Amino acid sequence: MSQKPKRYNPKQRDEIFHDEFLPHIDALYNFAYHLAYNEEDANDLVQETYLKAYRFIDSYDAGTNAKAWLFKILKNAFINEYRKKSKQPARVDYEDFIGYQDSDDRSNVEFVDLRQEIFQGMIGDEVTKALNSLPVDFRTVVLLCDVEGFSYEEIAKITDIPIGTVRSRLHRARNMLKEQLKSYAKTMGYE
Amino acid sequence: MDHNGECLLPKEECKALYQRVLRAVDGELSAKEEQDVLNTIKAYPCCFNKMNLERSYKEFICSRIERKTVPIALVSSIKTKVQQMAAQLNG
Structure with a gap:
C-alpha cells in the first residue's frame, strides 16, 4: 500500500x-x-x-x-x-435523557439563583465536586460550553453528536448541576 | 421555561423564547437576533429575570471551576517526545 x-x-x-x-x-x-x-x-x-x-x-x-x-x-x-x-464507567441514563428530550412539559424545571449568598460562599473545589458528580457525557458539554466557550457547532464536532442533542444535553446538564449545587449547599449547612 | 403563571406569554411562545434566551446567553445568536430577544423580553419581566439567572449561572461556573496549572515537567516531556517523533519522521 x-x-x-x-x-x-x-x-x-x-x-x-x-x-x-x-x-x-x-x-x-x-x-x-x-x-x-x-x-x-x-x-x-x-x-x-x-x-x-x-x-x-x-x-x-x-x-x-x-x-x-x-x-x-x-x-x-x-x-x-x-x-x-473503569470497572464501572460513568453511565448516562439514556432512558431518562430521551424521556426528558421528548417531554414537552418542562414546568417542573426549577430555576436556581446562583447569585444568592449560599452559593457565593462556595469555593471552587465544591463547584468542581458538583460538576464531577455529573455523568461524563453531561459533564463534557458543560466543560466545553461554559468553561471553554466552544460554540454549539464546535461541541457537536468534538463530541460527535448532533447540534440539537448538544442543546438538549447542555440544558439537562445545567439543570443537573444546579440541583447538585443546591443539594451540596444544603449538606454544607449553607441553608 | 418555568411557566408558573407569572409569564404573560402563552406557554408555547414562552418556551420558544426561552430557547432563544439560552442561545443568546451562549453567544449563539447574531447581534440582530440577540437585540430582538432583548427587545422582546423587556416586555416580560419573568423572561428577563430568567435570562439574568442563566447569565449568572455561566459567570458562576466559569469563575468558580477549579483550574489546574499544567505541570512544567509534562510540557517538557511532550516537547521531548515530539522531537523524537519528528526525528523519526524526518529520518
Missing part, C-alpha cells in the same frame, strides 16, 4: 506544533483533569493527545481550529482508554 505524501515539511510541522497546538495545553489539561478527575490520568491524556496530534498533523488544516481539533482527540482518547479501564 502506498503511503500518503507528507503535507507539511519538518519546519512547517514544527511551526504548527509550537504556534497552534502548544498554546492550548492549559485548556486541554483542565479538560483532561475534569474528565478523569485525576492528575496522573490527565497527564497521560494530554501527552497522548499531543503525540497523536503530531503523528496525524497532516490531517490538520493549518490555520483552522486547532483547539477544537485537539479537544476532539483528547475526548476520543478519554473515551477509548479511560472508560475501558
